[in-house]
Amino acid sequence: MGRYSVKRYKTKRRARDLDLVYNDLSSKESILKLKNQPLDETKPGLGQYYCIECAKYFETQPTLDLHRRGKVHKRRAKELKQRPYSPLESQAAAGYNVQRFMESVEKYKQLEQNKKDNQAEYDALVLQRNDTLDAIITGIPSGTLEQDADGKTQAEGQADANVDAEAMTDA
Structure with a gap:
């Protein structure tokens, strides 16, 4: 066991x-639980300044901010973007x-497909909800939101007609 033993340095700051x-x-x-930890006298900074990506505690908020701008944190965050083995x-x-691995891959593919299907349904519902909210805000009945050949909704066409009529009466 030499003076510069590799084993000593590998375990000294193990994360x-x-x-x-x-x-x-x-x-x-789990993220909220780690960010809002109770006060603990045994941890640096009473356990209030915690970097989740690096699993480290810091004394103050400025030291945590400095750490987040550093190379070590950025490297660790980049590694966490990929799913670990x-x-x-x-x-x-x-x-x-x-065989078990192939079964888990098929299960994972099915979950991803379900996510895509659910996302498409969710996007359609959001668009429908936004159209309904626009109709409620402008006071136009929701049945008049179909688009015509120009790509405008009937409500927009009525609004344009009202603007044109006001311009004619002003002139």
Whole structure:
């Protein structure tokens, strides 16, 4: 064991692994829980200044802000954008549990397809809701929101006609 032992430096400032931090970032509840921790005298800064991506506590808010602008934090945040490997993936790469891995891949593809389908339905509902809200705000019945050949809604066409009529009466 030499003076510059690699083992000593590897464990001196050990941070949480990426897969554990990725799980912390997976839900809003866990993020809020980590950001709003109760006061703890044993942690730096009483546990109030915590970087979730790096899993580190800081003494003050300025030191946390300085850390977030740094290279180490940016590198860690970039690594967390990718989904970390699971134990099942590593076993499949070694040739074990390949069938289970393929089943999980199919399940994941199905979930992604469901997300896309739900997103399309959600987008359609949002558009419909926005049209209805516009109609409520302008006081125009919602049945008059179909578009004509020019791409304008009937309500817009009526508004243009009203503006033209007012311009004729003013002249």
